[in-house]
Amino acid sequence: MDAIEDKRAIISRLKKDMLLWQGFRPPEIHQKRMGLGPVERAFPNGVFPTGSVHEFISMSREDAAASSGFIGSLLASLMQHGGVCLWISTAMVLFPPSVKAFGVEQPDRILFVRMNREKDALWAMEEALKCSGITAVIAELHGLDFMQSRRLQLAVEKSRVTGFVLRHHPHTIDATACTARWRIRPISSHLENGMPGMGFPRWEVELLKVRNGNPGKWQIEWSAEGFVPITGEARPRVPLQRDRKIG
Amino acid sequence: MKKRFASLWFPHLTTDWLTIRRPALQHLPFVFATPVYGRMVISAANSPAEAQGVAKGMVVADAKAFLPSLEVVDERPGLAGKLLKAIGYWCVRFTPVVAMDEPDGLIMDISGCAHLWGGECGYLKLIVTRLRERGYDTRMAIADTIGTAWAVARYGKVTPIIESGNQLESLMPLPPSALRLAEDTVERLHKLGLKTIGSFATMPRSALRRRFGDGLLLRLGQAVGYEEEFILPLKPIAPYEERLPCLEPISTDKGIEIALQKLLDALCKRLSGEGKGLREAILKCHRLDGRTEQISIGTSRATANVPHIFKLFALKVPQIEPALGIELFILEAAKVEDADPVQEAMWSRKTGLENTEVAELLDRLKSRDSSCEIVRYLPEEHYWPERSITAASSITEKPASNWQLDRPRPTRLLAVPEPITVAAPIPDYPPMLFRYKGEVYPIKKADGPERIEREWWMDEGEHRDYYAVEDDKGRRYWLYRSGHYGDDRLDKWFLHGFFA
Numbered sequence: 001m002d003a004i005e006d007k008r009a010i011i012s013r014l015k016k017d018m019l020l021w022q023g024f025r026p027p028e029i030h031q032k033r034m035g036l037g038p039v040e041r042a043f044p045n046g047v048f049p050t051g052s053v054h055e056f057i058s059m060s061r062e063d064a065a066a067s068s069g070f071i072g073s074l075l076a077s078l079m080q081h082g083g084v085c086l087w088i089s090t091a092m093v094l095f096p097p098s099v100k101a102f103g104v105e106q107p108d109r110i111l112f113v114r115m116n117r118e119k120d121a122l123w124a125m126e127e128a129l130k131c132s133g134i135t136a137v138i139a140e141l142h143g144l145d146f147m148q149s150r151r152l153q154l155a156v157e158k159s160r161v162t163g164f165v166l167r168h169h170p171h172t173i174d175a176t177a178c179t180a181r182w183r184i185r186p187i188s189s190h191l192e193n194g195m196p197g198m199g200f201p202r203w204e205v206e207l208l209k210v211r212n213g214n215p216g217k218w219q220i221e222w223s224a225e226g227f228v229p230i231t232g233e234a235r236p237r238v239p240l241q242r243d244r245k246i247g
Numbered sequence: 248m249k250k251r252f253a254s255l256w257f258p259h260l261t262t263d264w265l266t267i268r269r270p271a272l273q274h275l276p277f278v279f280a281t282p283v284y285g286r287m288v289i290s291a292a293n294s295p296a297e298a299q300g301v302a303k304g305m306v307v308a309d310a311k312a313f314l315p316s317l318e319v320v321d322e323r324p325g326l327a328g329k330l331l332k333a334i335g336y337w338c339v340r341f342t343p344v345v346a347m348d349e350p351d352g353l354i355m356d357i358s359g360c361a362h363l364w365g366g367e368c369g370y371l372k373l374i375v376t377r378l379r380e381r382g383y384d385t386r387m388a389i390a391d392t393i394g395t396a397w398a399v400a401r402y403g404k405v406t407p408i409i410e411s412g413n414q415l416e417s418l419m420p421l422p423p424s425a426l427r428l429a430e431d432t433v434e435r436l437h438k439l440g441l442k443t444i445g446s447f448a449t450m451p452r453s454a455l456r457r458r459f460g461d462g463l464l465l466r467l468g469q470a471v472g473y474e475e476e477f478i479l480p481l482k483p484i485a486p487y488e489e490r491l492p493c494l495e496p497i498s499t500d501k502g503i504e505i506a507l508q509k510l511l512d513a514l515c516k517r518l519s520g521e522g523k524g525l526r527e528a529i530l531k532c533h534r535l536d537g538r539t540e541q542i543s544i545g546t547s548r549a550t551a552n553v554p555h556i557f558k559l560f561a562l563k564v565p566q567i568e569p570a571l572g573i574e575l576f577i578l579e580a581a582k583v584e585d586a587d588p589v590q591e592a593m594w595s596r597k598t599g600l601e602n603t604e605v606a607e608l609l610d611r612l613k614s615r616d617s618s619c620e621i622v623r624y625l626p627e628e629h630y631w632p633e634r635s636i637t638a639a640s641s642i643t644e645k646p647a648s649n650w651q652l653d654r655p656r657p658t659r660l661l662a663v664p665e666p667i668t669v670a671a672p673i674p675d676y677p678p679m680l681f682r683y684k685g686e687v688y689p690i691k692k693a694d695g696p697e698r699i700e701r702e703w704w705m706d707e708g709e710h711r712d713y714y715a716v717e718d719d720k721g722r723r724y725w726l727y728r729s730g731h732y733g734d735d736r737l738d739k740w741f742l743h744g745f746f747a
Contacts, residue, residue, distance in 0.1 A: 065659040072658065108626070127612065128612075186723060
């Protein structure tokens with residue numbers, strides 16, 4: 001029996017070491033949660049990994065709008081202490097006043113960078129991720145291959161900047177070195193007692209890939225208090241290949 | 248810092264010079280004379296001659312008539328200018344900025360210099376006594392403006408040092424010619440009985456302009472300090488430029504980078520020593536075949552940080568075509584601004600827009616692709632969505648008003664609204680469905696209308712009634728109808744944005 005216990009201890013220690021090598025840090029005591037609820041539990045140690053690159057897939061403009069809203073709410077907690085964020089794209093589309101509704105106190109602290117070519121946008125993202133004076137970098141791109149994502153990941157590991165890659169209509173979805181691959185889709189909002197009008201935005205948040213975590217699918221609502229998981233009419237579905245670690 | 252100027256006046260510049268050369272002339276009346284239309288006219292008279300009534304501009308024959316002992320010396324053209332220049336260079340020991348004020352004076356910018364000689368009083372005394380010891384009759388005055396210093400040096404009777412801000416009071420009792428006016432203006436002022444500056448300085452500007460033209464107002468403004476006045480220093484301020492000649496022509500990237508590093512070290516050392524930073528820099532490479540290659544960079548704030556500027560240049564070094572080789576490198580700081588290096592070091596750990604790292608990152612992005620746009624948006628007090636944000640003019644500009652939260656705004660706003668066709672049951676109700684690019688979107692939930700009027704003082708057109716709608720799949724849109732119902736126009740409904 002002792003031998004088995006020993007082996008378990010060794011394996012858990014090795015797992016922790018691996019997490020460290022892959023850029024995950026053990027949760028600090030005063031580390032703030034993102035308030036994502038059950039979504040956050042899908043990540044290793046149950047903490048949303050800041051200081052890494054996240055990939056968002058959107059197949060339509062509606063998805064892109066929902067993804068920007070979701071990123072906006074993440075930015076709100078990242079930029080709380082007067083941080084600056086860089087939004088890189090090849091065509092300017094985010095409407096800055098809207099992120100105020102997702103909790104970003106000063107949308108004027110977002111610097112919008114419009115590059116003419118996607119190659120330059122990718123280069124700009126890598127440069128920005130190397131700069132530790134910045135809190136988060138968002139880039140809107142189409143393509144991202146393994147090599148490029150690896151470069152971004154390496155830049156991030158040194159500077160601890162959080163990167164978001166928003167991919168519209170990706171040509172191919174290959175393996176990337178990003179920590180997580182998300183897909184955010186809008187779903188019908190809900191108002192109590194059949195009141196007329198539109199409710200708080202609701203999204204289906206799908207984690208297609210999480211490094212060392214458990215992919216899954218959740219439905220959440222962005223309300224005045226922050227994220228609220230929807231449990232009533234739609235229970236979170238158990239992903240099919242739960243035990244398969246991807247990425 | 249408050250500017251202070253000194254004006255030096257040499258009433259007998261050329262005659263004093265001759266007296267120094269020939270001391271025997273010291274107590275004899277003599278004049279310089281030059282032929283004008285066949286007559287000898289006095290161009291300068293020494294003080295004994297002036298005491299006897301001889302003045303500049305008289306005909307020599309007239310002067311000789313009442314002062315037969317008058318000595319006449321031929322005028323030497325260009326002498327006054329030469330003397331002024333020499334005295335000006337001598338004065339550089341008192342201040343670096345000395346300018347000639349032809350025909351018989353000097354202007355010195357003494358801001359921040361006088362305290363080195365124990366205050367303005369001691370400073371003034373020292374200069375005047377040193378010049379008088381050499382034999383030059385000198386008058387000097389110090390004031391906030393060139394105009395007042397000039398006037399007081401020539402016409403002042405009370406005190407040569409005018410306290411800061413007292414220009415107008417000190418000018419009041421002086422005659423109008425103290426303002427460096429054109430001769431006919433002075434004559435006209437005298438004709439009208441305006442014998443002192445005080446008698447017309449308080450008159451309405453429009454009346455003065457009508458009678459005497461802009462010249463008088465300009466001179467008055469310059470003397471009092473409303474108008475700027477610039478001087479051309481004798482010793483030009485050295486431009487921020489470094490040169491590096493090479494023994495052997497350089498034709499490799501590595502060689503260019505070494506040269507660049509050397510030039511930057513020298514330039515930035517000088518800049519930071521003077522508390523300045525560069526905003527634009529140009530590297531010129533003179534090739535063996537006589538052509539010049541050049542690359543330039545710009546920074547978003549004044550900096551003298553060598554590694555940062557080097558990085559910006561390094562991105563462009565491959566653009567240089569060395570051909571046979573480069574024999575001379577010139578680094579020029581085209582635009583230099585004040586920077587505070589001490590403070591930068593103190594606050595370098597700051598996160599936020601003031602962080603130097605962020606500014607340096609933006610410089611790098613800009614130098615990679617000069618056509619890239621970097622903008623920050625500030626809220627504007629307009630309801631019209633396109634006008635509700637405006638690009639900030641600088642990286643640290645603060646928003647003048649708060650970001651609005653009370654109205655729903657889409658995360659994605661289309662730059663140009665796209666026309667859609669809708670089916671609406673009742674006017675002013677949200678539509679039942681809309682058709683966009685061949686697809687039908689049945690509407691399940693809707694909010695609105697939110698009417699946004701056009702700002703008629705800015706542009707003309709219809710108002711907009713905005714609806715936030717959600718279709719059966721939960722996709723949320725921002726639609727609007729342009730204008731009222733009733734017209735038979737088809738393209739009245741538009742899609743303007745996507746909600747999260």
